[in-house]
Amino acid sequence: MTAPVACIGAGLIGRAWAIVFARAGHQVRLWDENPDAPAAARAFAAEMLPELERLGLIDCTATDALARITPAATLEEALDGAQHVQESTFERIDVKREIFARLDAIAAPDTVLASSSSALLPSAISEGLEGRYRCMVNHPINPAYLVPAAELVPAPWTDPALMERTATMLRAAGMRPIVMQREVDGFVMNRLQGALLHEAFRLVEAGYASAEDVDIGLREGLALRWSFIGPFETIDLNAPGGIRDYVARYAGIYTDMAGQPGVDWAGEVLDKIEADRRAALPEDSLARRQAWRDRRLMALAAHKASAAKDIGD
Known part of the structure; x- marks a missing residue:
């Protein structure tokens, strides 16, 4: 028991x-x-x-x-x-x-x-x-x-x-x-999420894309693969020779991008992002949308379990 x-x-x-x-x-x-x-x-x-x-x-x-x-x-x-x-x-x-x-x-x-x-x-x-x-x-x-x-x-x-x-x-x-082997500020998931959010804020602040377009990039793009394989397996499968081949091809691009300055999340860009989000979802609808999120996650979990049985992990 x-x-x-x-x-x-x-x-x-x-x-x-x-x-x-x-x-x-x-x-x-x-x-x-x-x-x-x-x-x-x-x-x-x-x-x-x-x-x-x-x-x-x-x-x-x-x-x-x-x-x-x-x-x-x-x-x-x-x-x-x-x-x-x-x-x-x-x-x-x-x-x-x-x-x-x-x-x-x-x-x-x-x-x-x-x-x-x-x-x-x-x-x-x-x-x-x-x-x-x-x-x-x-x-x-x-x-x-x-x-x-x-x-x-x-x-x-x-x-x-x-x-x-x-x-x-x-x-x-x-x-x-x-x-984890030892403690570090932010642990694993918040450090990964923080890195992505820093770039998301930067893209909106600099006028390259709207908050909605950034969300599309994740939910309709990267997240579809990341929902069943992580970033390391993703890049391992994205070059003919595996992860080392991917790094040889693309590491320079990512290194160059990493040199860009940071962004103040609480600055003027927050007003724009919040306005975009509240236009898409009023504050009094947050709880209802959270319940919708949970049911979508249930459906995704059920799909992944079914697909693992039919296709394999």
């Missing part, structure tokens, strides 16, 4: 993790400083799980998965018997340090304490804790139940065996962990 998991923080990220772990057979205890948040998170799971079942994206029934998600009244109740704690509280270092100190004082010595932080280093979160050896970052892409990549980031003192245990647990839950 799979070990219980405690999800600490029941907002957008915490509720997604609850679905991930519950569909994998874990009993999930949800706790939040806001006593109403766990029930709201469970209600969200009750809405999403039948959609996942309909699309064949879970290996159990929606009813069974939902039954595994239980609000907890106290931290002690949430952590009782848990082998993994997934913290998803507010993204601020003082908040993270405070909650990790509380978790470290309550959790059993072999319980992993993982933060969903997207930017705070695990060393900054866990420094000074008696149990810092079992602390790490496990950063998902939202929503985690539809996007399987997650970054496992160790602090310098994190036990490698606990990193591997967590990676194994995540793989069993249908996730695809990025097991």
